[in-house]
Amino acid sequence: MNPATGRTFRTANIRVLRIRxxxxxxxxxxxxxxxxxxxxxxxxxxxAALD
Incomplete structure (x- = not known):
């Protein structure tokens, strides 16, 4: 849950591991x-920041 809005949401995240x-x-x-x-x-x- 997002503490600022009280709403729940889902998003994708990826973790890349390089093994040696x-x-x-x-x-x-x-x-x-x-x-x-x-x-x-x-x-x-x-x-706006990306513009």
Missing amino acids: NGLIAETCDHHDHLAFAAADGRADQLL
């Missing part, structure tokens, strides 16, 4: 930032 010699060498997380901003009521701000 059996150990995690790197991690990278990818999120749907527009979905997070929309759930928080700030999609317009995000889109």
Whole structure:
């Protein structure tokens, strides 16, 4: 649940792990930032920042 709005939402996230010699060498997380901003009521701000 989003504490700012009280609404629940779902979004896709991806975590990429790079393994080297059996150990995690790197991690990278990818999120749907527009979905997070929309759930928080700030999609317009995000889109304006990208303009």
